[in-house]
Amino acid sequence: MHPVLVLTAAILYVLTVALFTLVVRRLLGVRVSLLRAVVATLVALAVTRPVLDALVAEPEVGTTVTTEALLYVALLGAATFVVAMVLVVAAEVLVPDGSIPGPIDLWRGGRSRLSRSGRYLEILRIAWRHGLSRFLRGRRHLALGSVAERRDLARSLRRALEDGGVTFVKLGQQLSTRQDLLPPEFVEELALLQDQAAPVGWELAAARIRTEIGHDLGKTFVEIDEQPLASASVAQVHAARLASGESVVVKVQRPEIEHDVERDLDILVRLASVLDARTDWGRSIGLRDLAEGFAAALTEELDFTVERDNMRGVAAALERAGSDGIRVPTPVPGLCTARVLVMDRLDGVPLTGAEHTLARLGPDVRAQLAGTLLQTVMDQLLESGIFHVDLHPGNVLVADDGTLGMLDLGSVGRLGAQTRRAMGQFLAGVGTGDSMAAADALLELVERPEEIDERALEQAIGVLILRYTSGGPTDGTAAFASLFTLINAFRLGVPPEVAAVFRAMATLDGTLRALDPGYDLVSEAKAMSRARLTGISDPSRLRETVEQELTALLPIVRRLPHRIDRLADAAEHGRLNANVRLLADPRDRRMVTNLVHRSLLTVLAATTGLMSVVLFTVRGGPMVTDEASVYTVLATGLFVVSVVLGLRVLIIVFRREEP
Known part of the structure; x- marks a missing residue:
């Protein structure tokens, strides 16, 4: 055959496939993947004509166009449309659209799965090397009854987390703050992950600093x-001196950790999703949301510009509050990037190694420092709204003169005015023993379910208040653990910012005890809440509060008499009525419209199908061809319409998608 004829035939075939694909997708009325529609059209074009020829004799093609030829072409086209739509609906029933990724997604997903599989094997090798493989079988081991055995296992777990990389080190840091979940031996060992990760070589660190600041270090x-002051999971810190003579520290991110963190976070989120879907305890604590929150926080922590802005915000809040005993580093302008952070160096040593400094200060000063730190955090939570989320002992410096410093402000929480107000009301209710006020404030902080027994919640909070504020030393970590248990028991959803507050306070309890072993977080927070409530009731503060409230209410109060007069006049003359608009919500209107459309399609499909059956049984009538009457042609057309409408209803039902 001539090449021109071959090319022409190919073009016509492609145009035919495109036309049929477009019409099939349009007739179905829902979003169908282009690949699926094209495949269904190709199969229909291949099988329809042989099947039709077996049922109906193909008319002879001559020099003139006959009625039989036109009817045959129309029947062939209609049958092709019907077969293609049937194939698409059948594919939708067997393999819903979107359940199988496309070629590009399949290739990318295959590479991702291959990378994850390699990472899974690496994690298993690490667990095996550190003697943890026997604990991956899900069985309970009774051989760890002694303190020495638990300490040995905790040490192996810490080393395995260190070898696992940044993500698992950060996970260990999170676990080190959960004294309610882990034995003391594990908490103590995992706490070493906070600033004792193995440092990277100076050559790699210097190369990254040089790349980020854009010129030679000199x-x-x-x-x-060259020896780091501290080495953490994400970065390490080096002491330095600027050309101006100022002492600074350079925080440099570990080279090439972004890809590893992204892959490991993907593994953690997938695992949490599986546990959330398949276990009751995973759903009860919102494991997937917790994993996604951890992933978001760690991703943000990798951007040092966020920490730079956090330092500035916290410093401004401390200055407004007049907290002279707490300092935060000041970033050096022009030397801070997403991977390198240069800031002034604060005097002091971390609480994790400040035994000698604290011993010199004496118990009275240590108690005062703990009170100052708690007061600062309370001011951050209730006044400024910006607070340090991860204030563990490794992130707090204590100087010889008794001043404290906050480090590592990559994890900072922010609270809006309404959340701060509700938090203050909750703490005030706990401080005064008012369980009703505490319950109301707690419901303002959390996401309440559709049904909740508020009376039972109030009683449970009352029991909690009596248990932890009735006098005597109290374990703050246990108190927050009990609060979380109560929240989970009543199916209350905790927003991320509120969860950050609870986490900050639970972490702060260990830091306060590192400053003063006898410090009672719950009792002191209760006393501060009472003092804050008394301060709000002070005449000067009360007058200021009343003025603020009246300023906000003044526009409403000015319009109120006019509106009352209008209502009274309408009631007096019988014009007062209430109008209720049915289906005022657009979602309700869409739902009713879709139901009407589907019902109408179903009725039309059934009606046209019955009409076609009736017309097929009618004999006689005007003949279109030698063998087909007008009734047969109409019956065939109605049958095709009935099938198309029925398939459209079916695919909408199977897709559960709006038409």
Whole structure:
């Protein structure tokens, strides 16, 4: 055959496939993947004509166009449409659209799965190397009854987490704050992950600093210590001195950790999703949301510009509150990037190694420092709204003069005015023993379910208040653990910002005890809440509060008499009525419209099907061809319409999608 004829035939075939695909997708009325529609059209074009020829004799093609030829072409086209639609609906029933990824997604997903599989094997090898493989079988081991055995296992777990990389080190840090979940031996061992991760070589760290600041280190620093002051999971810190003579520290991110963190977070979120879907305890604590929150926080922590802005915000809040005993580093302008952070160096040592400094200060000063730190955090939560989320002992410096410093402000929480107000009301209710006020404030903080027994919640909070505020030393971590148990028992959803507050307070309890072993977080917070409530009731503060409220209510109060007069006049003359608009919500209107459409399609499909059956049984009538009457042609057309309408209803039902 001539090449021109071949090319012409190919073009016509492609146009035919495109036309049939477009019409099939349009007739179905829902979003169908283009690939699926094209495949269904190709199959229909291939099988329809042989099947039709077996049922109906193909008319002879001559020099003139006959009625039989036109009817045959029309019947062939209608049958092709019907077969293609049937194939699409059948494919939708067997394999719903979107359940199988496309070729590109399949290739990318295959590479991702291959990478994850390699990572899974690596994690298993790490667990095996550190003797943890026997604990991956899900069985309970009774051989760890002694403190020495638990301590040995905790040490192996810490080393395995260190070898696992950044993500697992950060996970260990999170677990080290959960004294309500882990034995003391594990908490103590995992706490070493906070600032004792193995450092990277100086050559790699210097290369990253040089790349980020854009020039040689000698142009910016007079000297820089190659041995890090501290090495954490995400970054390590080096002491340095600027050309201006100012002592600074350089926080440099570990090279090439972004890809590893992204892959490991994907593994953790997938695992949490499986447990959330298949276990009751996973659903009860919202494991998937917790994993996604951890992933979002860690991703943000990798961007040091966020920490730079956090330091500035916290410093401004401390200055407004007049907290002279607490300091935060000041970032150096022009030397802070997403991977390197240069800030002034604060005097002091971390609480994790400040035994000698604290011993010199004495018990009275230590108690005062703990009170100052708690007061600062309370001010952050209830006044400024910006607070340090991860204030563990490794992130708090204590100087010889008794001042404290906050480090590592990559994890900072922010509370809006309404949340701060509700938080203050909750703490005030706990401080005064008012369980009703505490319950109301707690419901303002959390996401309440559709049905909740508020009376039972109030009683449970009352029991909690009596248990932990009735006098005597109290374990703050246990108190927050009991609060979380209560929240889970009543199916209350905790927003991320509120969860950050609870986490900050639970972490703060260990830090306060590191400053003063006898410090009682619950009792002191209760006393501060009472003092804050008394301060709000002070005449000067009360007058200020009343003025603020009246200023907000003044526009409403000014319009109120006019509106009352209009209502009274309408009631007096019988014009007062209430109008209720049915289906005022657009979602309700869409739902009713879709139900009407589907019902109408079903009725039309059934009606046209019955009409076609009746017309097929009618004999005689005007003949269109030698064998087909007008009734046969109409019956065939109605049958095709009935099938098309029926298939459209079916695919909408199977897709559960709006038409």
